[in-house]
Amino acid sequence: MSKASEIKSYESRNEVNKYYICESCHIGYPLSIVGMLKACHTCNEPHRGNYSFFDSTIPSLVDMIYEYYDLKSSDKYAPMFESHRIAIVIFYCTLAEVLMDRFLSNVMNAKRIPDKVQEKLMADNQYLSVRVEKLFPVLTGHGWKDSLGKAGNIDKFDYQKISKHFMYISKVRNNMVHRGSLLVEKGEIEHCIDRINPLIKLFVTLHNLYVHPFYYPNKAIDLISLADERILREGAIKD
């Protein structure tokens, strides 16, 4: 493995494992900053343990991406196998989709939307683009683009770029799956690798913006309108 690949791989594995969640107020935080404190820096409740922010699916996906990426890096003169490029695209897409799924489920759980309704909402809105454009605004009360801007202001990062990229990669993947198109443009793999860390951080910040306030009543909660609540109970989103 090359030195550069080793460093990138280490950083991403580190990034995904560094976030913890407060079991009381559900704020996500990097352990390096406040994890050693005995009480939560936000709600002040004592920590009873360190709870990883992400379940094991996310670190596993990041590992799988790097396993294929490292195969390429082992011989810098050999071209990367097309099958390895395809694998990286597929795993990166899955990573973005799983992060979005987890986020939406956390919002729905926080809002105490019944399981059956949750299942219906997810089943009716299966594609990532539909979840971003329809389900996200209904559940959070905020548009996707505005939310990227808000999260970007907090983290001082251009998340619009990350979003555009994963929507594009999602289309590339769909073309592979549905039309048998196997074209992965040069440079696309490096883009995926470089965007793993910001993608992970984006979903921690979105969680802190839209899930954490439900568990921390001292903060203003962005409640969606009663009309939207009715739509959610009925389990259908109208155009």
Ligand SMILES: [Zn+2]
């Ligand atoms: Zn807390």
